[in-house]
Amino acid sequence: MSTTIAVPGQLLGATTDFLPGPGTHIHASSIHASILGPISRTVPPKPAGPSKRLTKITKATPEPLPTISIDRDISEGHGQGKREIIPEVSSVVLCKVTRITPRQANVNILVVGESVLDGDWQGLIRVQDVRATEKDKVKIFESFRPGDVVRAAVISLGDQSNYYLSTARNNLGVIMATSESGNAMYPVSWKEYRDPETGANEWRKVAKPF
Amino acid sequence: MTDRRRINGPSGGTSAPIFSKYLAKTPNELLERPTRSRPNNALRKMFLKTGVTPSASGSAYLELEASKNPKSTAPGLSSPSTSGLKLTCTVHGPRPLPKSAPFSPHIILTTHVKYAPFATRKRRGYLRDSSERDLGVHLETALRGVIIGDRWPKSGVEIIITILEGEEDQWWGDGIGHGNTAAAEWGMMSVLSGCITVASAAIADAGIDCVDVVAGGVAAVVKGSAKGPSPNLVLDPVPSEHKEIIAACIVGYLPSRDEITDLWVKGDIGHGNQNEDTAQSASYEELADSAVQAALGSHRVLIAALKETADVKIGRS
Known part of the structure; x- marks a missing residue:
């Protein structure tokens, strides 16, 4: 495993490079960790290609940013040290x-x-x-x-x-x-x-x- | 208010009696004030571990090295001059608020700081006294600026710190008529700094969202020794090692944001040239800056301890 551990407050990246996921917060237009845990980056799936032939020149849609987040449930399968969770709207x-x-x-x-x-x-x-x-x-x-x-x-x-x-x-x-x-x-x-x-x-x- | 439910010991000091013949035999060893052996800008060695209480959501234990009389051959704990610091912290929550509590869009933070009855040479009561409540309020101030409360609506978190071994306010020998007796509660400053550090580790262990890990640090201006008579600025002071502390400052510091959540200065400082003593001593800003330096030192220990925690939890220790 080559995951790196983030501690609260650690700088993860700029908001221009990543989208903030769970376990992070934004301070001074950069993303910081807010909980202790391994950093995970999820890259959004790329569309397979233009669905129909391009007939006119359009501006290239900006590439979707990868989401950076901290796994809250880091002790899964270890029994002790479970994470607290509370009900949220729509759960x-x-x-x-x-x-x-x-x-x-x-x-x-x-x-x-x-x-x-x-x-x-x-x-x-x-x-x-x-x-x-x-x-x-x-x-x-x-x-x-x-x-x-x-x-x-x-x-x-x-x-x-x-x-x-x-x-x-x-x-x-x-x-x-x-x-x-x-x-x-x-x-x-x-x-x-x-x-x-x-x-x-x-x-x-x-x-x-x- | 007295505690009527338990059989209480005497309210005064209950340290073991010292007989005069024992004093006469080895007077030097017993009656020598411990001296600061580390440099002025060095902190005591610190031990920090998380996850010590399995039933709590998060917990941590902090221990600071006890200062020893350099000439004493007795092991550290049995020497009468020890002054270490041992703290445990447990975090319970986030848990639902009681039914009577009003709606809260953010987390409600409650802090309890309690000295164990045996924590200091002067025995403590079972109920929290005013200085313990004071520590609790300071700790809450220091932590409230760090926790992202909006992530946990309608819930409360309880932070409980037990001081197993507290810092003494002065050298025990001063209490029996050697030197000044007008000691303020200097020990509280180091205790509060330890409380902030240990609570921060326990909160991170509990997985509560924070903007940073807050670290506590203390600095003090002490009266100089015979060698250098001018007042010195020291980090992480041990009150029993110094004859007189002029002023002390404790901060709760966020290193990655360069912010301070709690600042408490005690003593005689910042009068400029009015007083001969303070004229040569450090300014208010210098004292606070030194406290921040001390906090940076404990922050490094915190980060190392937290990374260790995460490694153990992932199971790749």
């Missing part, structure tokens, strides 16, 4: 419903992207964010129940304690649910889960499995 999270009211469902965010969170981050799915269509007919208790595991997208950093989440996409919604008799259920339609033992159906906002 997809997995969360568990803790409490429902007619207006909203309160959740605990457990996973952001691929990484398991350490702390206790609270989230909120409001009734108007459950699905994209017929928003006025949504009922929270026909969409979520406490204990369900939900895949959702972060739409806002929210108020002082809650992140605001949304399930208004086909691939978002309940991915694991237990019935009232306590059995794990399987999805049968976009709004129904079925208990394999009793055969009873329950309403949920179901995430499209594929």
